[in-house]
Amino acid sequence: MVEDVDGNHYRTVRVGEQLWMAENLRTTRLKDGSPLSHVEDYDSWVDLESAAYCWYNNDSLHAADYGALYNYQAIESGKLCPEGWHVPGDEEWTALELAFTADGNPGGALKEAGTAHWKTPNTAASDESGFTALPAGYRSYNGTFNLIRISGFWWTSSPKSFYGSENTVLYRGLNYDSGAIERNVASLNNGFSVRCVKDQAE
Numbered sequence: 001m002v003e004d005v006d007g008n009h010y011r012t013v014r015v016g017e018q019l020w021m022a023e024n025l026r027t028t029r030l031k032d033g034s035p036l037s038h039v040e041d042y043d044s045w046v047d048l049e050s051a052a053y054c055w056y057n058n059d060s061l062h063a064a065d066y067g068a069l070y071n072y073q074a075i076e077s078g079k080l081c082p083e084g085w086h087v088p089g090d091e092e093w094t095a096l097e098l099a100f101t102a103d104g105n106p107g108g109a110l111k112e113a114g115t116a117h118w119k120t121p122n123t124a125a126s127d128e129s130g131f132t133a134l135p136a137g138y139r140s141y142n143g144t145f146n147l148i149r150i151s152g153f154w155w156t157s158s159p160k161s162f163y164g165s166e167n168t169v170l171y172r173g174l175n176y177d178s179g180a181i182e183r184n185v186a187s188l189n190n191g192f193s194v195r196c197v198k199d200q201a202e
């Protein structure tokens with residue numbers, strides 16, 4: 001178990017040399033105790049230039065299962081995860097995926113099995129990894145909420161330019177109808193889930 005600055009406790013899972021959180025982050029403060037901006041208003045989300053979070057559809061009842069959605073400025077702070085943990089980079093996500101590629105469905109190995117949280121049919125989901133990925137949906141750069149129970153999206157800490165844009169970052173995505181893992185780029189003001197990884201697995 002690992003505890004964040006708000007006192008939330010998270011299950012963990014070891015995959016190879018990595019130790020990951022097995023739940024989505026739901027802290028409302030950075031590890032130094034400073035608060036993240038809690039932004040509900042759509043227009044305010046669009047114009048954000050500082051670290052912020054929200055609950056899906058501005059409903060805190062989603063927090064326990066799905067965690068919070070964070071903009072990239074929160075990740076960029078370097079202080080979002082608990083002490084001794086960090087937001088994983090692209091290479092760390094790749095290492096996680098490679099541990100479960102043998103059957104051709106690495107995303108299925110990461111997804112929670114069944115349809116308690118995922119929409120039917122939750123293709124190939126086995127949670128063989130113990131990662132227990134949940135479909136928290138996302139908040140678009142325009143402030144709207146989309147795709148809860150259908151898809152999950154997780155930030156990496158790895159910026160990557162896209163057709164000349166310097167304001168895009170790599171993420172990973174999982175979908176209810178696929179056993180694959182999506183690797184793509186998104187703009188900084190999207191709101192995605194976060195999983196933390198330990199600085200150095202013990």
